[in-house]
Amino acid sequence: MTSPLDDDPLELLSGPSLLPDRAEEYAEAVRELVREVAALSDLGEWTAAESLARRAIVLIDRTAPMLTDPALPSAEASALVPLHATACARAGVDPHEVARWLLAAQANGQDVPAVSVEAYADALGPEGAAAYTASVTALDELDPPATRHGERNTPST
Helix, strand or coil: CCCHHHHCHHHHHHCHHHCCCCHHHHHHHHHHHHHHHHHHHHCCCHHHHHHHHHHHHHHHHHHHHHCCCCCCCHHHHHCHHHHHHHHHHHHCCCHHHHHHHHHHHHHCCCCCCCCCCHHHHHHHHHHHHHHHHHHHHHHHHHCCHHHCCCCCCCCCC
């Protein structure tokens, strides 16, 4: 019998039926994904590193709360954020796309791992930071911060 880690660590992260009492195995799957993203980055495979890190960040945010101890993988998952941000910048991901992804992640309440504008400053650059700030400002006008849940960071440029 094989473990989900034998084939694809994303399988454990995407299979809610495999949770909630497997926090240690889940954390190991996250560590394996961090190693894979770091290895791709070390090889200069920035597009592949960005894609894998983005998928992992989204899956972790969706499935970690199902664990009996959702805090367990958070340190490991946090390691994906700077790897993803660097991969976005090095892969040449459009700054507007980075801004949209970051805004969507924050609007959806991305908790584990937490993403921030500061972590993505290089990937956003001035153009993406301006797009992000304009979107946050427009949202604030439509739905003032005092009336919504969660908090958005605005970049200092």
